Amino acid sequence: MPLHVSQPPAPALRSVLAALGSPAVREAHTPALRSVQGPLSPELPLPVHVLDVRDQAVAAVGAPRTRLTGWRFLIRGGDRAVAAGDTMLTPDGWAFSHFFEGPYLTSTERALRQAEAMQTAYQPRLLSIPDLYMLTLWLHGDTEADPSVGTPAPADLLVPLAPAPPGIAAHFPHRVADLLPVLSLRLVPPPLLGSTA
Known part of the structure; x- marks a missing residue:
């Protein structure tokens, strides 16, 4: 089933296109981006959502x-993605943030290919869990949903990207209802030991 990739806000796309045509490309800390001969194009826009698992651990229901x-x-150069470009929402609207490369780039591409081969259609998003230094491909079951809002539904899938935290299998799709409780437990502080006096 094809993924239903959402349209990004036009100002977010324009900010990346402007950055690709500016000195920011030559100044970026991305050797692969600087070394590409030929045109660069931004593709596969993914909304990036943040989840604070600590809020989930203390929330009732x-x-x-x-x-x-x-x-x-x-960011595609030739036949492959050579970098990624992030935008952020500012008080003045969408603005370019930075270019980067590294393991999450290839891991994201791999997870998207896996999702394309699934039998169910999904809307792809990225879900960051900063407290665990974890990034997942969030496969949202409502393909017509507004990509800028919403929460992971219990039946949605989370595909941890490599490198994943110890004990979490990268590139293995987990139902939200199964993975979030495990992640919440990792952030609950251990019980204090009593004194031995």
């Missing part, structure tokens, strides 16, 4: 809370 923090574009 309810859907996990997320907030949109940006849009990530895979």
Whole structure:
């Protein structure tokens, strides 16, 4: 089933296109981006949401809370993605943030290919869990949903990207209802030991 990739806000796309045509490309800490001969194009825009698992651990009942923090574009040079470009929401609207490369770039591409081969259609998003230094491909079941809002539904899938935290299998799709409780437990502080006096 094809993924239903969402349209990014036009100002977010324009900010990445402007950055690609500016000295920011030559100044970026991305050797692969600087070395590409030929045109660069932003593709596969993914909304980036942040989840604070600590909020989930102390919350009584309810859907996990997320907030949109940006849009990530895979930057294609030739036949492959060579970098990613992030945008962020500022008080003045969408603005370019930075270019980067590294393991999450190839991991994101791999997870998207896996999702394309699934039998169910999904809307792809990225879900960051900063407290665990974890990034996942969030496969949202409502393909027509507004990509800038929403929370992970219990039946949605989370695909941890490599490098994943110890004990969490990268590139293995987990139902939200199965993975979030495990992540919440990792952030609960251990009980204090009593004194031995």
